[in-house]
Amino acid sequence: MLNRVNRVAVIGTGFVGSSYSFALLNQGITEELVLIDLNKEKAEGDAMDLNHGLPFAPSRTKIWFGSYEDCREADIVVITAGANQKPGETRLDLVEKNTKIFKGIVKEIMENGFDGIFIVATNPVDILTYAVWKFSGLPKERVIGSGTILDTARFRYLLGEYFDVDTRNVHAYIIGEHGDTELPVWSHANIAGTSIDKWTKNMDSFSPLDLDQLFLNVRDAAYHIIERKGATFYGIAMGLIRLTKAILQNENSVLTVSTYLNGEYGQEDIFIGVPAVVNRNGIKEVVELDLNEDELMKFKKSVQVLKSTMEPVFKNL
Numbered sequence: 234m235l236n237r238v239n240r241v242a243v244i245g246t247g248f249v250g251s252s253y254s255f256a257l258l259n260q261g262i263t264e265e266l267v268l269i270d271l272n273k274e275k276a277e278g279d280a281m282d283l284n285h286g287l288p289f290a291p292s293r294t295k296i297w298f299g300s301y302e303d304c305r306e307a308d309i310v311v312i313t314a315g316a317n318q319k320p321g322e323t324r325l326d327l328v329e330k331n332t333k334i335f336k337g338i339v340k341e342i343m344e345n346g347f348d349g350i351f352i353v354a355t356n357p358v359d360i361l362t363y364a365v366w367k368f369s370g371l372p373k374e375r376v377i378g379s380g381t382i383l384d385t386a387r388f389r390y391l392l393g394e395y396f397d398v399d400t401r402n403v404h405a406y407i408i409g410e411h412g413d414t415e416l417p418v419w420s421h422a423n424i425a426g427t428s429i430d431k432w433t434k435n436m437d438s439f440s441p442l443d444l445d446q447l448f449l450n451v452r453d454a455a456y457h458i459i460e461r462k463g464a465t466f467y468g469i470a471m472g473l474i475r476l477t478k479a480i481l482q483n484e485n486s487v488l489t490v491s492t493y494l495n496g497e498y499g500q501e502d503i504f505i506g507v508p509a510v511v512n513r514n515g516i517k518e519v520v521e522l523d524l525n526e527d528e529l530m531k532f533k534k535s536v537q538v539l540k541s542t543m544e545p546v547f548k549n550l
């Protein structure tokens with residue numbers, strides 16, 4: 234019997250959506266890729282352009298510019314549509330505009346019979362992931378936000394640079410809001426199973442301020458990039474690919490994604506970035522790290538900021 238082909242639908246082929254599509258094609262992860270955007274010409278042009286790369290791709294991918302009807306057969310719908318931050322804007326500043334946009338998009342997708350897994354990247358991602366869960370009525374396990382997947386990657390990259398070790402051997406998480414209240418989990422950070430403390434002891438010159446600054450560079454990375462080039466897209470595109478692969482290949486991989494908490498970390502009724510096991514059914518389980526008191530306090534603050542931002546917006550929907 235032939236296996237059914239995998240289909241990914243991308244809603245919003247701007248900087249993030251088109252970078253993700255390009256990476257998807259390059260890694261040969263899906264057999265079908267459909268591009269949908271309010272700006273039809275942009276999506277159509279992207280489909281044409283990507284198709285011209287097919288002779289050089291690792292495997293065959295059918296790519297086309299489509300409509301919401303194409304979501305019915307999709308395994309994954311990735312939403313990257315909506316406004317991005319202008320220089321100086323926070324992610325939370327986008328909440329009203331993008332929640333309204335999402336209401337319309339999710340309605341269209343569900344009316345066309347979608348029954349797969351949502352991946353959300355649009356900011357503020359934790360709040361919009363919650364919105365997709367509410368608007369779609371799908372089980373919470375099948376609505377996943379990119380959460381702190383990118384922040385964790387930035388953290389691992391900068392730690393790798395600082396200690397001059399391959400970033401893939403750095404194991405460290407950023408959790409909480411994908412935004413200004415995120416936090417580093419220093420209590421569990423390690424390189425090849427060896428604590429960061431031990432690594433710093435082997436250094437000729439070390440100041441704890443270096444690590445404080447390193448985290449600030451993680452937290453503020455988007456601002457630094459947006460000031461320089463107006464948007465960020467390659468890093469998140471790679472993070473979304475990692476997540477897509479974990480789902481389609483049923484990997485049971487641990488990724489820091491925005492997922493629903495129902496008592497874990499002492500929090501409930503919130504989508505927020507934490508490590509979780511991801512497989513073909515979506516979120517298999519939340520990994521509950523033993524946070525220290527300071528980390529728990531910062532995490533709680535992050536939850537509070539998200540909840541207080543969401544409340545007035547959701548009331549008016």
Ligand SMILES: NC(=O)C1=CN([C@@H]2O[C@H](COP(=O)(O)OP(=O)(O)OC[C@H]3O[C@@H](n4cnc5c(N)ncnc54)[C@H](O)[C@@H]3O)[C@@H](O)[C@H]2O)C=CC1
Pocket residue numbers: 244245246247248249250269270271272275313314315316317318327331334337338353354355356357358379380383411464465466469
């Ligand atoms: N989660 C993360 O780590 C990251 C999230 N982002 C977020 O991703 C989002 C997209 O960013 P960019 O790609 O830079 O923006 P962009 O402006 O380049 O692309 C947005 C696209 O959405 C489309 N769009 C707008 N309304 C739509 C609707 N109703 N239906 C279908 N398509 C619609 C636009 O036509 C446009 O092509 C932003 O919210 C940004 O903040 C960006 C980088 C990292």
Ligand SMILES: CC(=O)C(=O)O
Pocket residue numbers: 318324356383454455465
């Ligand atoms: C824009 C954004 O959310 C980021 O680069 O982290």
